[in-house]
Amino acid sequence: MSLHISADGYLRFYRTFISAVIAGLMVFSMTTAHAGTQRLTLTGSSTVAPLVNEIARRFEAQFPGVRIDVQTGGSSRGINDVRKGVADIGLVSRALKPGEEDLHAYTIALDGIGLIVHARNPVVSLDKQQVVDIFTGKITRWNAVGGDDARITVINKAEGRSTLELFLEYFQLKNSAIRPHVIIGDNAQGIKTITGNRNAIGYVSIGAAEYESRRGVPLRLLVLDGVASSVDNVRNGNFPLSRPLNLVTASAAQGLARQFITFAQSAQVHDLIEAQYFVPPDAD
Amino acid sequence: MQTDRLLAWILRIGATVAALMMLLILMFLLFESWPALTGLSLIRFVTDAAWHPLEGAYHLMPMLLATLLASSGALMLAVPLGLASAVFIVFFASPRLAAVYKRLIELLAGIPSVVFGFWGLTTLAPLINEWHPPGASLLTAVLVLTLMVLPMITLTAYTAFVAVPDALLRNAAALGLSRWGMIAGVALPAARNGIVAGIILAAARALGETMAVLMVAGNVVQYPESIFDPVRTLAANIALEMAYAMDDHRAVLFVSGLVLMVLVMVLSALAGLFERHRHA
Numbered sequence: 001m002s003l004h005i006s007a008d009g010y011l012r013f014y015r016t017f018i019s020a021v022i023a024g025l026m027v028f029s030m031t032t033a034h035a036g037t038q039r040l041t042l043t044g045s046s047t048v049a050p051l052v053n054e055i056a057r058r059f060e061a062q063f064p065g066v067r068i069d070v071q072t073g074g075s076s077r078g079i080n081d082v083r084k085g086v087a088d089i090g091l092v093s094r095a096l097k098p099g100e101e102d103l104h105a106y107t108i109a110l111d112g113i114g115l116i117v118h119a120r121n122p123v124v125s126l127d128k129q130q131v132v133d134i135f136t137g138k139i140t141r142w143n144a145v146g147g148d149d150a151r152i153t154v155i156n157k158a159e160g161r162s163t164l165e166l167f168l169e170y171f172q173l174k175n176s177a178i179r180p181h182v183i184i185g186d187n188a189q190g191i192k193t194i195t196g197n198r199n200a201i202g203y204v205s206i207g208a209a210e211y212e213s214r215r216g217v218p219l220r221l222l223v224l225d226g227v228a229s230s231v232d233n234v235r236n237g238n239f240p241l242s243r244p245l246n247l248v249t250a251s252a253a254q255g256l257a258r259q260f261i262t263f264a265q266s267a268q269v270h271d272l273i274e275a276q277y278f279v280p281p282d283a284d
Numbered sequence: 285m286q287t288d289r290l291l292a293w294i295l296r297i298g299a300t301v302a303a304l305m306m307l308l309i310l311m312f313l314l315f316e317s318w319p320a321l322t323g324l325s326l327i328r329f330v331t332d333a334a335w336h337p338l339e340g341a342y343h344l345m346p347m348l349l350a351t352l353l354a355s356s357g358a359l360m361l362a363v364p365l366g367l368a369s370a371v372f373i374v375f376f377a378s379p380r381l382a383a384v385y386k387r388l389i390e391l392l393a394g395i396p397s398v399v400f401g402f403w404g405l406t407t408l409a410p411l412i413n414e415w416h417p418p419g420a421s422l423l424t425a426v427l428v429l430t431l432m433v434l435p436m437i438t439l440t441a442y443t444a445f446v447a448v449p450d451a452l453l454r455n456a457a458a459l460g461l462s463r464w465g466m467i468a469g470v471a472l473p474a475a476r477n478g479i480v481a482g483i484i485l486a487a488a489r490a491l492g493e494t495m496a497v498l499m500v501a502g503n504v505v506q507y508p509e510s511i512f513d514p515v516r517t518l519a520a521n522i523a524l525e526m527a528y529a530m531d532d533h534r535a536v537l538f539v540s541g542l543v544l545m546v547l548v549m550v551l552s553a554l555a556g557l558f559e560r561h562r563h564a
């Protein structure tokens with residue numbers, strides 16, 4: 001193939017090229033003109049990020065001249081970025097682990113992890129041992145726990161997710177002992193997989209699951225060891241499989257970061273926390 | 285002439301930047317995977333018991349195999365379909381139908397991969413689950429990949445067929461060959477190199493496809509025993525775990541990126557070889 005460009009074509013090429021350069025310069029100068037605004041960068045857990053996004057929007061409305069960037073990538077990224085100084089605040093959806101004592105954590109909300117199945121699955125409740133047996137492949141059919149005669153599809157989370165860590169810790173399992181059929185990334189993918197598979201079982205944030213099921217998505221939160229997986233039970237501390245959602249800083253928070261954390265912990269944002277089906281920590 | 289020279293320089297600079305970018309990416313991959321390449325013995329990627337990075341087990345082979353299986357499976361379906369579509373457009377369809385059909389195929393090429401993935405996750409995987417659970421499987425990945433590379437193969441084959449000199453086809457007709465005899469005996473051999481180059485490019489696309497595969501393949505790291513078993517490809521592994529990985533785990537993910545890149549480089553070198561034959 002050969003390329004033919006007429007003189008007219010050249011001219012058009014130059015015009016486009018030059019206007020592109022000018023547009024680029026304009027964008028560049030606009031961004032530098034805003035250098036005077038204060039910026040706050042938050043990265044981390046995909047569970048915490050949507051909530052913090054809402055809080056950030058309200059914070060920006062109250063304090064013009066502040067720009068808050070929220071990026072997701074998991075709790076580990078939140079920890080990493082704060083240590084490297086890439087982010088001002090890390091979003092971490094678990095308590096700090098041993099080896100992370102150098103960081104400062106500020107709890108803004110609580111979240112529970114609930115086991116979910118398809119709404120047409122007759123099983124409503126499982127105990128701890130049954131869950132362990134299902135996830136380690138000792139129980140492979142639903143009729144062993146009072147359900148249909150169908151093969152169980154076990155949905156697990158990818159390595160590194162804090163939901164997985166909390167799940168493993170609570171059931172005292174190693175990830176290598178779990179025999180999954182599907183491995184998912186975020187909560188949304190888990191919920192989509194469950195709604196597409198009547199015989200699947202998985203675990204996601206109770207907040208996300210309760211929100212989706214109220215919107216009519218066909219899924220059900222299982223009763224675990226006799227305790228219903230609900231936001232209410234997370235709030236009153238009865239639900240065992242729960243976690244704090246933390247804002248994490250490298251040193252004791254100062255300045256703008258301090259201001260934002262105080263705001264996120266204040267009663268001014270409780271409606272936002274509850275709108276996402278999380279629980280304000282000082283509610284009980 | 286002044287403008288000619290100016291344009292030549294602009295193009296030269298643009299081309300250099302593009303080439304440098306490629307080299308930089310390669311160097312970056314090497315740099316990031318260096319801790320794993322030097323710190324862990326390479327044999328561990330083959331001999332470790334499984335892929336459990338948080339427990340220090342880095343077995344990459346099931347994912348490499350899954351990547352190759354998913355791509356070759358997709359090609360096995362997409363090559364005959366794509367060739368048939370191209371032959372149909374060039375030799376059988378009426379001009380108007382050919383134009384509409386070609387536009388449709390081009391549209392298929394333009395659908396973002398995440399849309400294919402979403403469709404696979406919400407429609408295709410549940411369907412296959414009814415047939416043989418868990419639904420998210422090698423088969424689902426193959427089917428979604430097939431849809432994604434099909435337009436590529438069709439359009440490159442179409443271009444190759446159109447490039448076959450009219451004289452050849454007219455001579456074939458003059459010799460009294462049937463339409464099928466002309467296609468199989470003249471057009472296909474004449475267009476072969478172009479078609480093969482297109483298939484290789486499609487293979488590269490299939491190898492590197494991430495989002496769609498991540499959503500439908502099930503992502504369990506294992507050697508599949510049947511096409512209904514879930515698998516995890518190298519690209520999906522990087523997307524699933526990179527944001528959460530640290531230290532050795534992170535470096536090993538870059539190693540898998542490097543492996544993927546080498547695979548694609550080999551394929552593109554092959555494509556280049558065929559391309560050269562075509563022009564020779």
